[in-house]
Amino acid sequence: MLQVFSKEFSSFLNSLIAYVVIGVFLTAMGLLMWVFPDTSVLEYGYADMDTLFTLSPYVFIFLVPAITMRSFAEEKRGGTLELLFTKPLSDWDIILGKFFASFILVLFAVLPTLIYYYSIYTLGNPAGNLDTPGIIGSYIGLAMLAAAFSAVGILASSVAPNQIVAFVAAAFLSFFLFSGFDAVSSLSLWSGNALSIKQLGMLFHYESMSRGLIDSRDLLYFGSVIFLILATTKLILSSRQW
């Protein structure tokens, strides 16, 4: 699995993908956090990083599919999937290798935002006047989202006939998993079960983690979702042997 991971990650760095993703994400976040008056921390006056954490998921929804769309779709087109399948690799090796490559790349994109933490810490009155546990929780939540969206992207890529379909499917599915359940729960159909519907969605658990208390239910939720999605991908890959 390490070989697949290392090759995938090197491919990202060798092409423009890594740099565009990291660049776009950081530029967008930087502008939103510090420059544009509507969302800027400096205008807002309160020492928190909410802007980053409320907006990042939506940026992820279209950035992560952009990273993962080529993971299987390109291999299918280029015929290199045959190459991988005839090497002594298990299907999980391939899936996990690609999954971690995408996940780690997104983490690399998020890492520089730690500077924002330092800035707000210093600018605070008094210095350090910000909700550190909440921010740690939010970062963990963001990491979970990165993992979940990566998994969705990999699944979409393994099913889609080409990269564009993979991208659109992944973006749509990610969006639905993130805020779709929240929206659906607001319909009056559910008569009191609205909370349960909300709890199926990622937004609920993401917000829950951003309070700073790491609830094992939230971690379990993300773990299960990621596992289910990757297991479905494994099923898709195994279907060639039926």
Added chain:
Amino acid sequence: MSLHIKHLTKLYGQQAALNDISFSLEAGEIVGFLGPNGAGKSSTMKIATCYIPPTTGQVLVNGLDVTERPLDVKRVTGYLPEHNPLYLDLYVHEYLRFIGGLYGLRGRQLSQRVGEMIERCGLAPEQNKRLESLSKGYRQRVGLAQALIHDPEVLILDEPTSGLDPNQLVEIRKLIREISVNKTVIFSTHIMQEVQALCSRVVVINKGEIVADDSLENLLQRQGAATSVVVEFEGDVNADQLNTLPGVEAVHTLDRGKFKVIAKAGHDLRGELFRFAADQKLSLIGLRQEEHSLENIFRELTEVTSPAQ
């Protein structure tokens, strides 16, 4: 047995790509797998390398079943797929290190093997380039290098010379000959000269069925393999005169003084015809031996719409 294919059938929907085929290779054999396009060569190879499953039947590589122990089979097999898929954005070294790593090679051993492969496959002048900037011939060499890097016992090459120019063909054939020492090799092609150049045994497949499985010599001795000589004399010659010569099977008149003389199997008529011309005091202005080569046999074997029951 290095490779044993037993009653292998492969159905794509209703269509039988392979219909109950069986053949085997002993260790160290180099076998040419011949057949027209669509005959089932690639399907057989894809099954033997665990890429697709058989519908019924069994394939054993070094005694390992491809459906039961695919990982072990893949470890002892080197495979060059039909279109030689490569990760074009990687560099030669990078790519070979990646493949070597997949086979469990590490550290110094990996570096050594990569270096050896680059040497043996003649990649030294191009070793610092990306795969996408290599010509087809060099890409094919990279394909061979990745198939060999883990020193497999069994080599499965699917049309290793497709698309190469005459110079590259010679190089690749030479390479295949060199690397085949002490390995069991099966390669598919539809170029007859290649089979004659590289292997001692031929398996011919057509429409999913094996139509021939024999040594090259035996195959050439078969019906249709008789040699013929095109002879041209200055002056009038009667075909009947040629018919009386020993070793002559038949005579066809092509033109005034020009004949195609079919020899009985194993006879070389050129000396006879020369002596005939001398005896008859004729000027011999053309003498050319034609071999009803593998090509004719191939056409015969594969033109038959249903094989002999």
